[in-house]
Amino acid sequence: MTTTTDQPLLRIRDLHVAFPTDDGLVHAVNGMDLTLARGETVGIVGESGSGKTVTSQALMGLLKETRAQVTGEILLDGTDLNSLSEDRMRAWRGKKIAMIFQDPLSAMHPFHSVGAQIAEAYRVHNKVSRKAATAVAVDMLGRVGIPDPKRRAAAFPHEFSGGMRQRAMIAMALVCEPELLIADEPTTALDVTVQAQILDLLGELQQETGTAVVLVTHDLGVVAEVCHHVAVMYGGQCVERGSVRELFRDPRHPYTQGLLASMPTLGDDGERLRPIPGFPPSLTALPAGCLFADRCPQTHRVPDGRCHSERPAFLTGDAADHPSRCHQETLATAEEAAR
Amino acid sequence: MIAFLTRRLVATVVLLAVISFVTFTLFHFGPADPAAAACGQECTPERIAEARVALGMDKPFLSQYLTYMSGLFHGRTVGAPGAESLCQWPCFGKSFQTNEDVAAVLERALPYTLSVAVGAIVLWTVVGVTFGTLAALRRNKLTDKLIVGAASVGVSLPIPVTGLLLLLVFVSTLDVLPFTTNAITSPFGPAGFDGWFLNYLLPWVALAVLFSAQYIRVTRSSMLETLGEDFMRTARAKGLSKAAMVVRHGARAGLTPVVTMLGLDIGLLLGGAVLTEQIFSVPGVGFTAVRAAQAGDLPLTMAITLLAAFFIIVANVVVDAVYAVIDPRVRAA
Numbered sequence: 001m002t003t004t005t006d007q008p009l010l011r012i013r014d015l016h017v018a019f020p021t022d023d024g025l026v027h028a029v030n031g032m033d034l035t036l037a038r039g040e041t042v043g044i045v046g047e048s049g050s051g052k053t054v055t056s057q058a059l060m061g062l063l064k065e066t067r068a069q070v071t072g073e074i075l076l077d078g079t080d081l082n083s084l085s086e087d088r089m090r091a092w093r094g095k096k097i098a099m100i101f102q103d104p105l106s107a108m109h110p111f112h113s114v115g116a117q118i119a120e121a122y123r124v125h126n127k128v129s130r131k132a133a134t135a136v137a138v139d140m141l142g143r144v145g146i147p148d149p150k151r152r153a154a155a156f157p158h159e160f161s162g163g164m165r166q167r168a169m170i171a172m173a174l175v176c177e178p179e180l181l182i183a184d185e186p187t188t189a190l191d192v193t194v195q196a197q198i199l200d201l202l203g204e205l206q207q208e209t210g211t212a213v214v215l216v217t218h219d220l221g222v223v224a225e226v227c228h229h230v231a232v233m234y235g236g237q238c239v240e241r242g243s244v245r246e247l248f249r250d251p252r253h254p255y256t257q258g259l260l261a262s263m264p265t266l267g268d269d270g271e272r273l274r275p276i277p278g279f280p281p282s283l284t285a286l287p288a289g290c291l292f293a294d295r296c297p298q299t300h301r302v303p304d305g306r307c308h309s310e311r312p313a314f315l316t317g318d319a320a321d322h323p324s325r326c327h328q329e330t331l332a333t334a335e336e337a338a339r
Numbered sequence: 340m341i342a343f344l345t346r347r348l349v350a351t352v353v354l355l356a357v358i359s360f361v362t363f364t365l366f367h368f369g370p371a372d373p374a375a376a377a378c379g380q381e382c383t384p385e386r387i388a389e390a391r392v393a394l395g396m397d398k399p400f401l402s403q404y405l406t407y408m409s410g411l412f413h414g415r416t417v418g419a420p421g422a423e424s425l426c427q428w429p430c431f432g433k434s435f436q437t438n439e440d441v442a443a444v445l446e447r448a449l450p451y452t453l454s455v456a457v458g459a460i461v462l463w464t465v466v467g468v469t470f471g472t473l474a475a476l477r478r479n480k481l482t483d484k485l486i487v488g489a490a491s492v493g494v495s496l497p498i499p500v501t502g503l504l505l506l507l508v509f510v511s512t513l514d515v516l517p518f519t520t521n522a523i524t525s526p527f528g529p530a531g532f533d534g535w536f537l538n539y540l541l542p543w544v545a546l547a548v549l550f551s552a553q554y555i556r557v558t559r560s561s562m563l564e565t566l567g568e569d570f571m572r573t574a575r576a577k578g579l580s581k582a583a584m585v586v587r588h589g590a591r592a593g594l595t596p597v598v599t600m601l602g603l604d605i606g607l608l609l610g611g612a613v614l615t616e617q618i619f620s621v622p623g624v625g626f627t628a629v630r631a632a633q634a635g636d637l638p639l640t641m642a643i644t645l646l647a648a649f650f651i652i653v654a655n656v657v658v659d660a661v662y663a664v665i666d667p668r669v670r671a672a
């Protein structure tokens with residue numbers, strides 16, 4: 001396997017995830033595409049239930065050996081994680097690809113000291129003594145800005161404040177210097193000032209280590225602050241992606257436009273705001289047409305009721321830098337071609 | 340931690356005092372008349388009156404209680420004036436049936452109860468935790484269904500049924516195991532570990548069938564809950580192997596309820612496994628308690644009641660202490 005510098009670190013192609021349940025097959029992710037270069041940050045934004053967490057779980061291989069049906073490609077450094085066996089994936093978890101979670105209190109073991117949990121993460125992939133690993137853990141706690149790290153390493157998660165816990169969680173994820181860090185709503189459980197501190201910390205560490213980051217959030221404000229690129233998710237699909245500049249300046253997809261128009265001021269709990277009237281599609285019975293059609297205010301711009309009959313795809317070619325999954329794009333390119 | 344234990348110990352002593360007082364009161368004002376019970380069959384009113392004096396029942400209630408309690412800390416003399424005899428520490432009075440010190444009767448019975456308890460506890464804990472964990476790990480698969488099925492049968496089998504079946508099959512029909520003998524009370528005695536083991540195997544199994552089933556259920560549901568916790572997902576995200584995940588992260592949290600249950604069951608069982616001891620004719624504390632109650636032997640009955648309460652309370656304290664060791668969040672509280 002050859003790795004060239006211009007090959008992206010991560011490339012997700014047509015990822016589908018479905019969960020068999022008593023109510024039928026839940027189509028949580030329906031053709032997700034994403035590309036991420038080394039050392040960069042991509043934000044995945046979308047309202048609650050749009051499949052962000054399921055996408056990150058698929059990335060970590062956490063859906064392996066569960067009932068979830070996962071298809072598509074997740075290429076990390078050219079290797080398809082989705083076709084790796086659980087055993088081989090385990091060797092990558094924590095080492096090449098690591099994850100931090102929304103609620104650090106429940107994500108840490110209540111009975112083990114914070115230092116021990118970080119040391120454990122290090123020892124899984126490095127043959128060192130417990131003592132050496134603890135030293136690494138203490139050092140790591142210092143690097144994520146925890147004062148008096150030697151003493152705090154012996155403390156338990158419940159003895160940390162929310163912000164400090166998330167710092168410790170970051171230390172745990174980065175201790176093996178992974179190439180890719182997935183952060184699933186890392187600041188949602190924290191209050192506003194602490195949110196900003198944690199985001200700053202992530203930025204700093206990324207500069208230092210060159211780790212690429214997938215930042216999952218429902219908060220466009222967070223994306224604007226820390227990401228290079230952004231992918232907007234709706235109904236388990238990426239409906240628009242591009243550089244943060246492009247996307248904020250010229251949102252193409254009606255859903256993105258709706259999101260931006262109703263962008264909450266920083267610190268509001270975006271999860272509770274429902275920016276666009278209506279509800280996301282039922283994941284057990286996906287509509288035949290555009291997944292956004294039921295809520296879209298622009299269906300009249302597309303002729304022949306195609307919004308309801310035909311699922312739009314991403315365009316490749318010129319539009320590939322900033323594609324939007326909407327029939328209006330196809331029409332626009334067709335018009336251009338006609339001219 | 341020290342403060343925590345001190346607090347619990349003080350509370351325990353207070354609780355023991357209260358329990359002893361309540362027990363004493365119940366026996367004192369209960370329907371049974373100790374004097375009538377003590378003087379046996381051919382009682383005349385005069386002899387009952389004598390017995391009342393001999394038992395100290397002519398004194399006020401509170402002073403009787405204090406006399407009784409003082410006997411628990413140092414020996415005292417009991418009996419009618421002129422016919423006193425020494426009741427050695429710890430004095431629970433004399434048995435109405437044999438006029439022996441109650442403490443001596445208990446001392447004789449305890450090794451039997453211990454023998455029954457130790458083996459049964461080990462057996463059901465190992466079986467319960469192993470199969471409960473296995474069922475949780477194989478959730479909804481055939482292994483799980485078989486284990487859960489076996490457990491539902493187990494919990495619905497009363498000890499007398501299991502016990503009698505075991506006797507019928509292994510002693511009467513197959514004749515592969517001896518009927519329990521009272522000669523063996525310890526694995527270190529002349530019969531050796533093997534003799535002790537074989538002697539108590541059937542009572543252990545009789546108890547373990549019921550308790551294993553309960554432990555399987557508790558272990559399974561608690562492990563299932565733990566396996567679904569966020570921290571288990573974190574453990575997996577670290578790249579831990581399945582075994583390390585289950586042992587270091589899952590069992591540590593998932594088995595805490597089992598520890599609680601175990602502590603309380605140990606306390607309960609030390610007070611005598613009444614049914615099991617009856618069926619296998621093991622003269623342990625439970626067996627003795629039934630005999631004493633039938634014979635109206637109030638001092639012995641009351642002593643066993645106190646002893647059972649004592650074991651249960653101590654077990655509670657031990658469970659709390661162990662809990663504090665396992666869960667750092669408890670220590671702080």
Ligand SMILES: Nc1ncnc2c1ncn2[C@@H]1O[C@H](COP(=O)(O)OP(=O)(O)O)[C@@H](O)[C@H]1O
Pocket residue numbers: 019021026027028046047048049050051052053054055283
């Ligand atoms: N294990 C599962 N079984 C069934 N449905 C699931 C499972 N995990 C997630 N889902 C469903 O998939 C959808 C997407 O969930 P999620 O990725 O958590 O959304 P987000 O993180 O964007 O809020 C939700 O409707 C959720 O109910």
Ligand code: SF4
Pocket residue numbers: 253254255290291292293294296297298299302307312325326327328
């Ligand atoms: S395809 Fe139609 S429904 Fe879908 S976003 Fe575009 S205009 Fe709206």
Ligand SMILES: [Mg+2]
Pocket residue numbers: 052053054185
């Ligand atoms: Mg989520």
